[in-house]
Amino acid sequence: MTHLIAGCRALIPSLLRERVRVRVKALHIPEFSRFATAAMTILLLGLAISASADVVAVRRNLDKYWLYRQTQRTDFLVPGLGQGYSLPANTRNPDTHVIWWGDATIDLGWYIGALATEHYMLTHPELFPGYVSGGGDLSQVRSELCYALVAMDRVDAVAEACWDPLAVDTPGFFIRDDVPSTFLSHFPGMNVLGSDFTNPDVWAKEMSQDQVVHVLLGLSLVKKLIPADLVVYGVNLRQTAIDRGAEIVDWVHQDGWIIQNPVLGTDVVRGPDARAFGTGFNKSCVYLTDGAVDFGGTISGFYAWVWSTLSSPTNPAYDNANNLHMAMSLAATGNGWGNDTLDDLMSLAVEHQWYAYVLLYAALYDPIPRTRPSWLGHQQTLNGLVQTMVNQSPANGTPHHPLNEGELNTGWCASRKFIRGISTQNNGEGALGEWYPGLDYLLLHNLFYIVTPALWEDPTPPAPGSVTGFAAASGDQQVSLSWTNPGDGVFSGTMIQYKTTGYPTRTTDENLLVDRLALPGSSDSYVHTSLTNSSAYYYRAFSHSDVPIYGLRPQVLPVSVEVLRTP
Numbered sequence: 001m002t003h004l005i006a007g008c009r010a011l012i013p014s015l016l017r018e019r020v021r022v023r024v025k026a027l028h029i030p031e032f033s034r035f036a037t038a039a040m041t042i043l044l045l046g047l048a049i050s051a052s053a054d055v056v057a058v059r060r061n062l063d064k065y066w067l068y069r070q071t072q073r074t075d076f077l078v079p080g081l082g083q084g085y086s087l088p089a090n091t092r093n094p095d096t097h098v099i100w101w102g103d104a105t106i107d108l109g110w111y112i113g114a115l116a117t118e119h120y121m122l123t124h125p126e127l128f129p130g131y132v133s134g135g136g137d138l139s140q141v142r143s144e145l146c147y148a149l150v151a152m153d154r155v156d157a158v159a160e161a162c163w164d165p166l167a168v169d170t171p172g173f174f175i176r177d178d179v180p181s182t183f184l185s186h187f188p189g190m191n192v193l194g195s196d197f198t199n200p201d202v203w204a205k206e207m208s209q210d211q212v213v214h215v216l217l218g219l220s221l222v223k224k225l226i227p228a229d230l231v232v233y234g235v236n237l238r239q240t241a242i243d244r245g246a247e248i249v250d251w252v253h254q255d256g257w258i259i260q261n262p263v264l265g266t267d268v269v270r271g272p273d274a275r276a277f278g279t280g281f282n283k284s285c286v287y288l289t290d291g292a293v294d295f296g297g298t299i300s301g302f303y304a305w306v307w308s309t310l311s312s313p314t315n316p317a318y319d320n321a322n323n324l325h326m327a328m329s330l331a332a333t334g335n336g337w338g339n340d341t342l343d344d345l346m347s348l349a350v351e352h353q354w355y356a357y358v359l360l361y362a363a364l365y366d367p368i369p370r371t372r373p374s375w376l377g378h379q380q381t382l383n384g385l386v387q388t389m390v391n392q393s394p395a396n397g398t399p400h401h402p403l404n405e406g407e408l409n410t411g412w413c414a415s416r417k418f419i420r421g422i423s424t425q426n427n428g429e430g431a432l433g434e435w436y437p438g439l440d441y442l443l444l445h446n447l448f449y450i451v452t453p454a455l456w457e458d459p460t461p462p463a464p465g466s467v468t469g470f471a472a473a474s475g476d477q478q479v480s481l482s483w484t485n486p487g488d489g490v491f492s493g494t495m496i497q498y499k500t501t502g503y504p505t506r507t508t509d510e511n512l513l514v515d516r517l518a519l520p521g522s523s524d525s526y527v528h529t530s531l532t533n534s535s536a537y538y539y540r541a542f543s544h545s546d547v548p549i550y551g552l553r554p555q556v557l558p559v560s561v562e563v564l565r566t567p
Helices: 004-008 055-076 104-122 138-157 181-186 209-225 237-253 275-289 301-309 321-334 338-349 356-365 375-391 422-427 439-451
Strands: 021-023 026-028 091-093 098-101 192-195 468-475 478-484 493-499 511-517 523-528 536-544 558-562
Touching: 055 375, 055 439, 104 138, 104 209, 104 439, 138 209, 138 237, 181 192, 209 237, 209 275, 209 321, 209 356, 237 275, 275 301, 275 321, 321 338, 321 356, 338 356, 338 375, 356 375, 356 439, 375 439, 468 536, 478 536, 493 523, 511 523
Parallel strands: 021 558, 098 192
Antiparallel strands: 021 026, 091 098, 468 478, 478 523, 493 511, 493 536, 536 558
């Protein structure tokens, strides 16, 4: 395998995270790198529907989408090259100050898939007008997707060295993450880092079949939605995804579909036996490579039959929900049960409301699903259930362990919604106070509209421009803020939020300092008093209209000061 890492070492990563800081007297606002964009066309996955678009719901859910994306880049991952980069953390707990990467390649697969769908929607403004509003940046998503594919390649390239520094790389064998303990420096406020890589049990690092399943999910969406000629930093994104998927499935099948550690020559400790899913893995590989790589001849008749029985929701294997999400994901990416795949996936989705896999199948295999007699009925069911699901995701930050009784039974109370049982989705998992990166929401949101673009409506009402000249000066137990309001006619006021632990990112759940009505183009100021000397305070200004519609949600105009007593 020719790895991407060496070819990307000379690349200067773009600044993908907002870091704007003021220290008492000096105001520093960095310039953000922009890369050239190109227009692309791709086959429309449009499907005829009878429902009408709801612009209020579209806007509300799009706001959540870009909020989650921004939160991911600051709280859950660091896009870029090098050890640990571009691997999403699974949980973050501000109460216990723990950030955790567990089974990280599952999240990497969903992250790759979400980026591929985001790229598709950004490059089709004629289908999704206004999708860009609130945070979309084509050059950024291309960079992130390139980095994420490099991360997948990286955990493959360094895998063998965990057991033998001199071992030759075996294409397709990977470890779950390579996040070092020193990565804590990227996440202020977190004091403890956990990952499979830092686990003293070396066996915790090995790949397993569930990791492969969800990596293939992401790579399949890159193959479908990313143009064949798109090259970023010298990397052909689509071809890289195809090559990685083929190499991984090749390794999975090597020893009779029993996954082995190539350094030790022993079965991996967790999830080694992929024989029952061999047909599913192979069909996904056939899809990725357009039939160029096909290991079907290595699957026994018995295990091919076992795979066929997994189309039934009454299969006793599904007493373990892990078997269900793996079968559904492989069937969706590989058209696993042929012409019956749509109906089978709909039946399998019912128990745990895992309809994301049905949308995944519809997106990857259009127009096959629409040729099925049952499509219109299934589509009506999907539209209602998925729209409700998207609407119920939290607006006060990414999905999290329920913080109050009102958040129970929303279906968003657990990490990885589409591999958790319905009870866990509704009641929470893990420790109180845990927050999740929201990758499940991103992919569900985008797949829903890609499959049913007629439900999209331009969500961009008139919004004011940005506040300018936002500055802060410290004094004895106070901070003096000043700014100039935007001059456009829809402006009505400026709201200022503050925090003591980092920059505010939301308009709804930070500490409201003031919301001042003002005339367009006017200068304004406010003095924040009764503060603690020798403490840091962080501020962000949000201009808004009467509705209110906030300008540039959230605005890239944060400042911070450290209050110092005047001698």
